[in-house]
Amino acid sequence: MKNIISLFIILLFSGCAVMEKAGRVLDGSAFTEKQIALYRSNADLYRYHEHTGNDAYIEISIVQNKNNEQSIVITFNNYPMLKIRGSYPLENTEIQTTSLEYFGSYTHGWNEYSMAMLGTGKLSLEPGGANFVITENFEQVEITGGRIHRYDTRITGSEAVTALRNRHERMLALVEWMSSLEDAPKRLSIKEFEIYWKPILLPEMVSKGKRPLNWRLNTDTFQRAESISWNKGYTERVFPEELHPIRNSGTLLRDWEEALPWLYMEYEWENIVELLKEEISLNKIK
Numbered sequence: 001m002k003n004i005i006s007l008f009i010i011l012l013f014s015g016c017a018v019m020e021k022a023g024r025v026l027d028g029s030a031f032t033e034k035q036i037a038l039y040r041s042n043a044d045l046y047r048y049h050e051h052t053g054n055d056a057y058i059e060i061s062i063v064q065n066k067n068n069e070q071s072i073v074i075t076f077n078n079y080p081m082l083k084i085r086g087s088y089p090l091e092n093t094e095i096q097t098t099s100l101e102y103f104g105s106y107t108h109g110w111n112e113y114s115m116a117m118l119g120t121g122k123l124s125l126e127p128g129g130a131n132f133v134i135t136e137n138f139e140q141v142e143i144t145g146g147r148i149h150r151y152d153t154r155i156t157g158s159e160a161v162t163a164l165r166n167r168h169e170r171m172l173a174l175v176e177w178m179s180s181l182e183d184a185p186k187r188l189s190i191k192e193f194e195i196y197w198k199p200i201l202l203p204e205m206v207s208k209g210k211r212p213l214n215w216r217l218n219t220d221t222f223q224r225a226e227s228i229s230w231n232k233g234y235t236e237r238v239f240p241e242e243l244h245p246i247r248n249s250g251t252l253l254r255d256w257e258e259a260l261p262w263l264y265m266e267y268e269w270e271n272i273v274e275l276l277k278e279e280i281s282l283n284k285i286k
Contacts, residue, residue, distance in 0.1 A: 133276070172266065
């Protein structure tokens with residue numbers, strides 16, 4: 001009996017450690033609502049990701065909290081890091097998007113945040129399915145809460161919110177420049193995104209054969225940060241001035257290594273908006 005109890009304690013604590021690392025149940029929020037209905041889009045969405053090799057679909061869950069209040073949660077199979085929450089449809093089928101929830105992990109930790117969202121849409125629920133569309137607005141506002149886990153360090157509260165907001169601002173500036181390039185590819189899978197953009201953003205971190213042709217000139221100088229010698233000449237030739245200190249300080253490398261799914265999501269954001277602004281038919285799964 002003693003051995004059984006000991007085994008149970010070991011399993012209990014190891015299970016808690018796994019959940020804690022995932023960041024999903026640190027505050028018990030995973031247990032405060034239940035799914036009462038699930039709808040999944042049909043093949044009409046495949047065309048949005050013709051280059052990914054994956055079927056693209058969204059799911060809309062009707063969830064209910066402990067106070068019996070219902071709301072909706074929108075998820076995307078091609079963007080598993082992302083959830084969008086909204087109000088339950090009124091009698092006229094109108095809904096309001098309320099928040100964006102992000103969770104993305106990397107080798108040594110994870111980032112998690114909630115962001116206020118503006119948006120109006122329509123969701124009509126039928127016995128066998130549903131129809132959904134965003135009709136106006138739909139934009140990110142500001143990060144309102146979050147947590148960061150880096151190695152053995154956990155950052156919460158206002159410190160986490162400040163760090164996450166700063167990272168978000170850097171990503172928006174970077175993505176604005178990336179998207180402005182004439183040959184910037186659209187609708188990539190996250191793997192394609194990494195393969196295409198890493199040699200451009202971080203040529204010091206890839207093999208010589210993958211580096212851009214203008215990677216290094218004889219007159220280039222270097223700045224050492226994060227144990228890497230960054231080519232300042234390349235930075236000045238390729239990046240806008242406001243991004244120079246971010247790249248040369250190694251901050252861009254940290255953002256890439258610690259939040260690649262987040263950067264990918266921001267790069268794809270216009271595609272996500274485009275997707276939701278066309279009417280989507282969904283089948284009832286549950």
